[in-house]
Amino acid sequence: MNKTILALLFLFMFQVSRAGNELTPGQVEAYDLVLRLRFVDARKLLKQEGKAKEDHIVPYLEHYIQFLSILISEDEKVFKSCSAGKETILRQLEAGNAGSPWHLYSQAMFNMQWAFARLKFGEYTTAAVEMNRAYHLLMRNNDLYPGFAPNRAALGLMKVLIGSVPDNYQWITRLLALHGSVSEGINDLKLITEAVSTDTNYPFLKAETLFMLTFITFNLSGAEADRAITGRLIDMNHEMIQRSPLLVYAAAVFHMHYGENETALDYLEKRPVGASYYPFHYLDYLTGLAKLNRLDEDAGIWFLRYVNAYKGGSFIKSAYQRLGWIALLRGDTKGYYDYMFRVKHAGRTLIDGDKQALAEAESGRPPDVRLLRARLLFDGGYYKQAGDLLSVLTPDDFNYPKEKLEYIYRKARVYHLKGQEPMAISTYLKVIDAGGTGPWYFAANSALNLGLIYEQKGDFRQxxxxxxxxxxxxxxxxxxxxxxxxxAGLNRLEKK
Known part of the structure; x- marks a missing residue:
């Protein structure tokens, strides 16, 4: 799960934390406005609430807006501006009612938010300290108030995140004695989610748990039942989703992950827009992806909008790579190399997509257009069209080892998603045999998908x-x- 997703997950847990704390109607409305990225309107209400009642909810919500601005914009100026007032807000939270379950919890979430904000800007050491502080505050609060649902949900999410820390950061969890697994965390969150429908004390919890489950489902759960449950919840809450750019983001990514490109594009094209909403440029990038997967002629417009408007560093290289692909599909080889030059010099390489884009640019070798077209159609869920393109080709049609291997891999993926399981298994095995020692991801993802297939079949040993x-x-x-x-698959098998 990339850092943007992780941070947004904690963002939503933050909002859950205050929902049952006897909010005034104005605070309830402010929450809704913040969730819909209508920050100017939310601040107006918070200003009125601050005059009418002296509490710590108002400054916390004001900080929430700042935090969300950091996550969405990745603007270093916004980050530094918010950092300047960080200690003031923290002192206000520490001065709150020590006899309330919200006291330690709000401080824990405050530290958690800053940990993920710092990860955006490479401040890993300080982020680790704040993550550790948040974890132990939650554990202390759980000892004091074991029935406090927001705290239990936060710990559940913490377990998911601890269990999904990449290998190169596992040393942090060991050093700070952070304990948790994906399976434990998902189980805790499911228990909390089951109680939401009958609990009227948390009016915002429906949207927030839906947001969390969306990303947890396709990143960490291999169960078809989990996918079905989350998809049904998205469908049931279509109207609520369309009012919030954040929930549109969650729904679109969920549907794109499962090859439901048309549904994702429908959400993206109908999203709320206008001057009253905080700019969420990543939705332009997603729209470009969905249109490119369908091979639409206007896909490039959305990537250009993204790279020209977004001030952060994530997905910039990936967007230029897609623009290069579009040029290549049109037969414009020079245009492809022009965009690859920009891949080398723009954006950052904190996420896998940007790293892969840079690797392609540095290789100096464009992808095979036939495989590229099949890949894009496959990513959009257009499996028949992708399969038809591959069916007229053989490995001998390609000159380079990577292309020969990719051809076999693409066929395996089509077999898998079309439900042709025996063919998928045998073809995935061919990919592993032919590419297990190569530098590309095809063999690893083939092994991952074989694991998923056998887990679904109940053959846990395989x-x-x-x-x-x-x-x-x-x-x-x-x-x-x-x-x-x-x-995550191994964690699920431990429970089974």
Whole structure:
């Protein structure tokens, strides 16, 4: 799970924390406005609430707006501006009612938010200190108030995140004695979610748990039942989702992950827009992806909008890579290399997608157009069209080892998602045999998918073998996200 997703998950847990604390009607409305990214309107209400009642909810919500602005914008100026007032808000929270379950909890969430804000800007050491502080505040609060639902939900989410920490950051969890697994955390969150429908004390919890479950489902759960439950919840809350750019983001990413490109595009095209909403440029990037997956002619417009408007560093290289692909699909090789030049010099490489874009640019070799077109159609869920393109090709049609291997891999993916399981298994095995020692991600993702297939079949021994095989392979592309899913698979098997 990338850092944007992790931070937004904690953002929503933050909002849950205050929902049952006898909010005034104005505070309830302010929460709704913040969730919909209508920050100017929310601040007006908070200003009125601050005059009418002296409490710590108002400054906390004001900080919430700042925090959300950091996450969405990745603007270093916003980050530094918010950092300047950090200690003042923290002192206000520490001066609150020590006999309330919200006292330690709000401080824990405050530290958690800052930990993830710092991760955006590479301040890993300070983020680790704040993460540790948040964890132990939650544990203390749980000892004092074991029935306090927001705290239990926060600890559940903490367990998910601790259990999904990438290999290269596992040393942090060991050093700080942070304990938790993905399976434990998901189970805790499910228990909390089941209580939401009958608990009227938390009016915002429906949206927040839906947001969390959306990302946890496709990043960490291999169960088809979990996917079905989350998808049904999204469908049931369509109207609520369309009012919030954040929930549109969650719904669109969920549907894109499962190859439901048309549904994702419908959410994105109908999202709320206008001057009253805080700019969420990443939705332009997602719209570009969805249109490119459908091979639409106007896909490039959305990537250009993103790179020209967004001040952060994430997905910039990936957007330029997509613009290069669009040029390549049009037969414009020079245009492709022009965009690859920009990939090398713009944006950052904190996420797998940007790392892969940079690796392609530095290789100096464009992807094969036939495989690229099949890949895009597959990513959009257009499996028949992708399969038809691949069916007229053979490995001998390609000159380079990577392309030959990718061809076999693409066929395996089509077999898998079309439900042709025996063919998928045998073809995934061919990919592993041919590419297990190569630097590309095809063999690792094939092993991951074999693990998922055998887990669904109930053959846990084989599933464990392939999850461990996935983690043992040496490669660079998409390693963080693939390894995370393999570890999540092993965590699920431990429970089973």
């Amino acid at each position: 599933a464990e073998y392939y999850y461990r095989k996935c983690l043992a392979l040496k490669y660079a592309e998409y390693k963080s996200s693939i390894s995370q899913k393999a570890r």
